Amino acid sequence: MGTSGIKDFYLYSKVFITGGTGFMGKILVEKLLRSTEVSMLYLLIREKRGKTAHQVLDLLLQDKIFNKMKEICPNYRQKIQLVQGDCSVSGLGLGTSDRQMLISNTDIIFHLAATVRFNADLKTAYRINVCGTKDLILLAKQMGNLKSFVHVSTAYSNFPVNYIQEKLYDMPESLEEMCQTIEKLDEDYINKYTERIIEPWPNTYTFTKAIAEMVIKNGADQLPIGVFRPSVVMPTYREPIASWTDNLNGPSGICLGIIKGILKLGPCDHNESLADLVPVDMCVNGLLASAWDISAKRNSSIPETTPVYNYVCGADKSPIRWRELLKISAVYGRKYVDNSANIFVIFTNFAMCHWVLDMVYHIIPAFFMDMFLFLRGKRMRLLSTHRKIRKMFILLSPVYTNTWNFDNDNITRLWNRTNERDREHFPFSLQDVNWNNYFASYIRGLKEQFHVKPINLSHWFAIFWQLLKILLVFFTCNTVISKYQSVAEIYY
Template sequence: MAGTHSISEFYHGRSIFITGATGFMGKALVEKLLRSCPGIKNVYILIRPKRGKDVSQRLEELLASKLFEKLKRQDPDFSKKVIPVTGDILHENLGVSQKDEERVINDVSVVFHSAATVKFDEEMKLAVEMNVVGVNRMIQFCKKIKNLEVLLHVSTAYCNCNVKYIDEKVYEPPLAPHKLLDACEWMDGDVLNTLTPKMIGNRPNTYTYTKAIAEYLLYQNKEELPVVIFRPSIVGASWNEPVPGWVDNYNGPTGLLAAIGNGLLRVMKGDFYGTSDIIPVDIASNMMIAVAWDNVVYKSDELKVYHCTTGQMNKFTWGQMERMSHECFMKNPVNTVARIPNPRFTKSYVWHEVCVLFDHVLPAYLMDMMMWVSGKRPIFVKIQDKLRKAVGSLDYFTQNEWVFSNKNLDDLLNKMTPEDRKTFNFNVKSIHWPTYMESYCLGIKRFVLREELSELSKARQTLKRLQRINFAVNVFLFIAVWRLLINRVAVARTLWNFLLGWAIRIFKRMPKVAKSS
């Protein structure tokens, strides 16, 4: 039976088509396919020109990433297998040329579609265009591929976050896909923005709303296409491959951790004991590769959905993130630390707002005043405004938790050989969270903030200086407040005199140290 073939053997001689390859998950997927499936024939990646750079320049930048250094040592000529396809999911027929289209539809048998907007607060019109219309265009394009064996669509575990127990199935959408597509054709952006709160209903944002509708669009085409849906939870830095802690953007938990490391984010809304369902990007890419293999080798008449989550198999809480991130950044501080890292999650709205005022807003104004006095441009108030908006988009996910079914994940692991389970490891029970968090925080220093680890000793000295300043300021404030109370309140004055007298008596009774001759 074909099922006896290893995953690497399955991809031998096959050509793959990937959208979203320049994104975080897409890069990890491309690298893993080329490194662990060396017999792969071609990897076609859809790339659009951007910011004055043509497709060849963007491909060169992609492959120059530190993510590919291990692969370069293993196969210096790996880039010959990576073929750029100029196009954009925002255009009809993906905007590809006739020549590129012919190559893809004649050569490709496996498609990974991960292109999407991942901004939670994206305007409805663009969110629909990217996440629904783009999927529809992808469906129509894939119907032309002559030997297509599987189309893997990357969704999100939170597309049905309006329910607490989420099964591995496609749910009824909040609105029929064709109705949404029709509405977006004649409504302008302002009208859609006005209607957005009513449209998304009990979902938190346009991202989860459009992702749910896109899934149903795929479900409607399951008879004509070999579709499978992959739902990762909150994707974070790599666990092991190809380097621990690799991350290249500020999305999701990375932005939170970077702000915690800088000392700019000290209080967040969230359930201390709630599940922080983070999935390392290499675990997700390993599982995507295995899922595609599974749905070709073990064909199913049903459209299968796979959850890639950690909460029910290896729970990690926001409270653990709070403590571990603090420990990591105190041990390995960032060079640009502005205040001592001190993150806190709270479910209390009142306490959160009080802490934001005294721990975020007032210090930002104070630091900007110091910047202005020293002749520098004030920046901290603007940073706090942006930070509060970014963190606010995550409030819904840090204050709630869900139960995700993982039956298909378990079944997939059981079908794999011991060697494949090692090469394409996505067993989340193997994650040791303290080790992962330390790698994650160091990865933010290295790959996002672009700081050299050789500068750690200097960063530690800066942090120690901040600790001394913080201690001195606290002592000054305590004495100032206490003196104010002494002058105003008789009881406080009496207590102060008692403590002072007691301290003097203790000091006088201490034995004197003999002078050495």
Template sequence: MDSRTVRDYYKGKTILITGGTGFMGKVLLEKLLRCCPGVKAIYLMARSKRAMCPSSRVQEISKLPLFEPLLKQDPDAFSKVIPITGDLTKNNLGMRWECRDDVISQVQIVFNLGASLRLEADLKDHVSANLMGTKRVLELAQKMKNLESFVHVSTVFCQCEPPVVEERIFPPKVNPHAVIDLTEWLSQKENHRDITEKLLGEHPNCYTFTKQLAETLVDEYKISLPVSIVRPAIVTPSHHEPFPGWVDNLNGPIGVLVAGGKGVMRSMMCGRDNKSQMVPCDVAINAIILAAWKRSTTGPINKTPVYNVSSGDEVPLTYGTIMDKGKEVLAKYPVDPGLWYPGGTITTNKFAHETKVFFLQIIPALFIDMLLFIFGQKTFMMRVQKKIRNGCEVLKYFTMRTWNVNIDKTLSLHERLCKEEQEIFFLANIDLNIEEMMKNAILGTKVYCLREPIDTLPSARKKLIAYWIVDKLVKGFLLYYSAILLINLYFWVLQFDTATFNLSAVTHK
């Protein structure tokens, strides 16, 4: 067994990263360049997007705040990054032949992070990116002459049936190759909702379904390739590196935080006592780097190594705790208020949820859009509510149940590391305080996603106080007039009953 340290192992290595322009891919790139400076080269596979070629996209990525500490330490760090054109949904990954030949002859480590993350996308899109894309990367890896490790990044939520998500592969009920053949047969315009529903079974969407099938594909290559699988849970902003709170998108719980903080979301279907599974992005990336190192230092295997990366039982989290702490932190570190004073509740009662959404979200949105229309402005609030509704519908499956995840193998990645490298590639040896996590998440979202600098906090707090006063005045106004209405209704009913009684008495006489 190889006794070299992790950083020694990565010296002189050439790496291929798919999905390197995504949230996790960028954090992985930064960590490798900063903590494994001996890396020889990193091929970053990316598509052309918005008229920008991969080289231009990498150049734009290098300007992000994420890379500022790295570039202060090593201004030439990006000279090791080689952008190459590639697309998971295209034959031969859409690579030019000369680039493909370079990758085959030089790459020793593959990190397969590329995937379609749009949970609402249809079966054909997910199969194309998550299933056929993974197959194409595996086929490319089989041709690599010096491959030492292939890490496929999946998700703990790809296993929806077992009460505990174990660190092993669960055989799917359908054959992944049959699903690929089926979707190739289906035409793009054909309505295949009925077929999709039958295929999904226990899965809530095509994303988790195809991620499970992709794991099965990876497992098929365990004899011929040094494969391993890493399954992060819900990925949250960074805990520590390169600084607390880094995030660049509003997906998942971050979007819920922002919608609540802006006052445009007042209710969510969610069980307070349901256990959640989350992990900061920098912790997940450390596990991915360590998984590649460990697989390369072991010999032939009979089972594909699987690592669940989550809070597990180390940091027990419930949605109720997250909700309460989130409200506390938002009160201290508010985002710039939007529609109304932040608030909202979680419930498991569908009728109560829909009632709150209608009166506290839809009606205000319609009213604001009506005013905007009258004054000749572009309406947008109902579009925002539609996005919130779609997002909540997707998240409902995950928030309405408890998730139990085994993380023993992931914790064991630290066993052979010296104390210094345990600190560099931290996993469970950090204090994941929920209040600190929420603070980092909210401040990071405020600064990096909403573009609200930290020095706007004083003005945001003043606005929040003003919104609170208006909120209380409006609620008092509504309560007062509701009481007046009920009293008047009571006396009207009383008078009606008296009149009816008198009429009855007269008629009787």
């Protein structure tokens, strides 16, 4: 069967990881310790929420996703060295001794650290996503043993481009002018005019990720560096456990709202856009393979531009549309969540109808339920939950209302280059995913991980609400639908 070229690449290597405590970073750390013979992982960790960097690391390793790794690699703590630092601070916040240690020892870099909040203020996103990348490049240029450096970007960094190729794009303005503008302007002015500054990008995340790619294009040509661009990263497919996630960002929060019976109305501005989703464990396998490929390209006799890897399903392979994802959530929600007869999702493109349905199924019942909870001495939560879900829809709208064509030839060629052992240990071909099983497991995993129980109304409250709904629907029929032609699709 032969050996795995990817495993051999990591043998006795010392790997520096930024963003190792994040969603993808946790899976990367676990996979390296479980499936490779790395010599050392240097994890850049900052103090967070009142906890020291050491406490953050201890909490990280308590996550259940590391249980399997601990059985296979019982001496894992000997392979982890904490490096205290912060990508939002000049020079990565590194001390002199840590800096010299990294310069002398690092073989491979994975740069995952970023603020992934779409609505982060521009100054913060710029400091972490752009300045952090600049500082890491300067550090990498001093590393004599460096054989591969992978910068993790996003498939949506070049948002205004309809056909996104595996190459680094230029920004509309020169990099120097753009950076000077952001650095010189005061924070109040930037916050006031952020939308104008980042236009045509929809949010500060994709905008600063685009600038970071430009930093690499203009200043990292001497390095064995590449850019890895995943699309929407979702819970695990199989490794180390199925359907694991540590957050409710993006689609997971919306799908959870549906299976809890809280969310019953899809977005008004939906269309038939494809949901380009990638499981995080397969994404990490692609990331590990990309680092191996970057090193091989650098050592070949053929000169190469900075390799870029679009890790996406693509229009020809995407298994689902955003609309269908919400429908599937309702189907599997009823299957896996007890007492789920009221789990359904409604779609309409008619704004007035959407507003009335939002009032009928979300705002009014949430208000009365909160009042009911308040009178019983419990915390009111329904209205705030709906505000969070509505905000999530708004933040995701640039993604679910658009469809891009992605070139992913580099990922395809990389997969074709791997042998049977590589594919056994590091499966990253999305063509091998059974998407129906994945989504069933995904919804079941959300239910189990977040202890989902549908919100059940008391008997008298339920009767009252049914009567109120009849009155509201009657009012709607006579005042709205009689004047406008509208079709609302209800998916049970």
